[in-house]
Amino acid sequence: MNQQKTYGGGCACGAVRFRAIGSPMRVGMCHCMTCRQVHGSAFSSYAIFDRSAVTLTGDTREWRSSEQGRRHFCPLCGSVAFMMYADRDEIALPLGAFDETGLFEPTYELWCKHKEPWLPRGVRPEYDEERAH
Template identity: 50%
Template sequence: MTEMRIRQGGCACGQLTFTARGEPKRVGLCHCMTCRKISGSPFSAFVIFAADQVTISGEFRGWSATPAVEDCFCPVCGSQVFDRDCDSEIEIRLGAFDEPNLFTPTYEAWAKRREHWLRTPDLESFAENRSAES
């Protein structure tokens, strides 16, 4: 029998934590203006799990830049830990996991907004959003 992988993480102050079980649906980078502005970085790195694979503990606040996605953060330290969307998925920031090097992105979205100095070899690249089929 195969053992289910369990990965944990949370915010900077430890008030908001999560446990992700099993394997993710996908891992990617996003260069869109919303991700850039929210993170204060030139891109966001994330992993997508089905919502029922993730357990959240602690208090969080959410706000929405678009009707389909709620960005969630710790109300104590302000860490942006995850996003929830209307398709029953949860997008967890790679930096929120307790361990580094758990996931490797396989694609990038909004590549037309990528900083010219940033190289992302071996990634499937979408000029804007990836389609639901990909």
């Protein structure tokens, strides 16, 4: 029997939890202004899984952060729990929301036109804006 690894995580207070099975489709960093403001950091990092590989528990609030983007956050602690797109069957889980560290390493960076000048350049492929999926 082929057993795939399971990864758990959730919001800061634990009211929202996720379980992801198998490997992510891709892992990336985003420097867009929305990610910067939502996370209160210079960038965000997400592991993107097929929607069918992720189980969610707990109630979230949804914010339409772009034409297709839907960010879900915990109404109790405000943590970003996950992000989905209306036009894709995938879910983006913040790397900082996983229970363990060091699970996934980003392989690309998006919206680098907003990247802080003090961050290193050329570590992984960089895109000025979005990349083709």
